[in-house]
Amino acid sequence: SAVISQKPSRDICQRGTSLTIQCQVDSQVTMMFWYRQQPGQSLTLIATANQGSEATYESGFVIDKFPISRPNLTFSTLTVSNMSPEDSSIYLCSVYRAVGTEAFFGQGTRLTVV
């Protein structure tokens, strides 16, 4: 298994500001994933974060809006920039041990933009 800690667990932010979400894993993993869960909707992959290289973004997500850092094999951050109310969502980080195995998820960060 993998233990994932996400911070903050929730936040209320003013529009136009930025929030950085941290994800710490209890062991080294090659890839970390960031998902968004909008109210009443399913999870959507934002990007894949590999250590030592730039993150790979999914269609509809761009680095300027969601910059990601991956300084080492146990830590990653996702920043939600220039926030608007439409960014109000739960953001989750996820890791795999190996291809085809289960994904482990953090408890998520519930973001409300006012």
Next chain:
Amino acid sequence: AQSVTQLDSQVPVFEEAPVELRCNYSSSVSVYLFWYVQYPNQGLQLLLKYLSGSTLVKGINGFEAEFNKSQTSFHLRKPSVHISDTAEYFCAVSLTGANNLFFGTGTRLTVIP
């Protein structure tokens, strides 16, 4: 492209009754299939997974699912639900050899006392 359909957005069921949560997927290649549960204000937890082998998969908390390749389905079942099963359930697929998960829209299971 892969997609996952969970036809039922909400399923109310009485305590100790059986339940089936439906999941259908579309993919032109082989996939892995997963069911995750999300309890209120918590992250996602794996219930069960199908990678290969027996099409009937047993998971935690008494849940099981059956992979039906011809119908491209992976329905989740439990013969007798408890109040504690009240949660959001997500079906997900990934391509074999890949890590990206594609999620369905979720089914909110509410167990009624």
